[in-house]
Amino acid sequence: xxxxxxxxxxxxxxxxxxxxxxxxxxxxxxxxxxxxxxxxxxxxxxxxxxxxxxxxxxxxxxxxxxxxxxxxxxxxxxxxxxxxxxxxxxxxxxxxxxxxxxxxxxxxxxxxxxxxxxxxxxxxxxxxxxxxxxxxxxxxxxxxxxxxxxxxxxxxxxxxxxxxxxxxxxxxxxxxxxxxxxxxxxxxxxxxxxxxxxxxxxxxxxx
Numbered sequence: 001x002x003x004x005x006x007x008x009x010x011x012x013x014x015x016x017x018x019x020x021x022x023x024x025x026x027x028x029x030x031x032x033x034x035x036x037x038x039x040x041x042x043x044x045x046x047x048x049x050x051x052x053x054x055x056x057x058x059x060x061x062x063x064x065x066x067x068x069x070x071x072x073x074x075x076x077x078x079x080x081x082x083x084x085x086x087x088x089x090x091x092x093x094x095x096x097x098x099x100x101x102x103x104x105x106x107x108x109x110x111x112x113x114x115x116x117x118x119x120x121x122x123x124x125x126x127x128x129x130x131x132x133x134x135x136x137x138x139x140x141x142x143x144x145x146x147x148x149x150x151x152x153x154x155x156x157x158x159x160x161x162x163x164x165x166x167x168x169x170x171x172x173x174x175x176x177x178x179x180x181x182x183x184x185x186x187x188x189x190x191x192x193x194x195x196x197x198x199x200x201x202x203x204x205x206x207x
Contacts, residue, residue: 035163037192043079044090
């Protein structure tokens with residue numbers, strides 16, 4: 001089941017947009033999708049489905065609104081339209097997002113190799129800043145972030161879950177709202193195709 005809690009830290013809301021030269025860039029993500037979307041059913045209209053805590057808690061409501069804004073362009077590209085009234089929507093959509101920071105350890109380095117019975121990495125060598133031999137300053141050892149989003153689509157009238165999709169990737173920044181939006185686009189890029197096995201999906205994002 002989709003974890004309906006929104007797991008976003010303050011660092012996500014304040015994250016700086018991806019740096020670089022002007023122009024579009026590519027975001028790739030691992031996507032998995034599940035469900036029983038009827039073959040003859042059109043996308044139709046939708047309304048976001050919030051938990052009571054997300055409706056009455058100001059901070060949670062603010063984070064949920066940010067998440068919904070990030071997902072709207074992806075939903076539109078998938079053929080879904082916002083309903084004028086939630087009570088008349090064809091579908092209810094629940095969103096989720098998670099960003100987890102972690103510090104890599106040296107033995108996660110894929111370039112480790114064994115020499116004379118010891119594990120050695122080419123990233124270990126003379127490091128002037130350390131005044132001798134030690135770990136070189138390598139961006140691969142900077143803090144990294146796992147970023148993931150999820151979308152659950154239910155029939156409003158029956159409550160039946162019709163489609164669920166997840167998208168995730170990682171990088172050296174939290175990514176901010178633009179990255180979350182790109183992950184939603186990747187998650188919904190092949191809607192309503194169902195493919196539980198993770199597949200790589202790439203989308204173009206304008207800066």
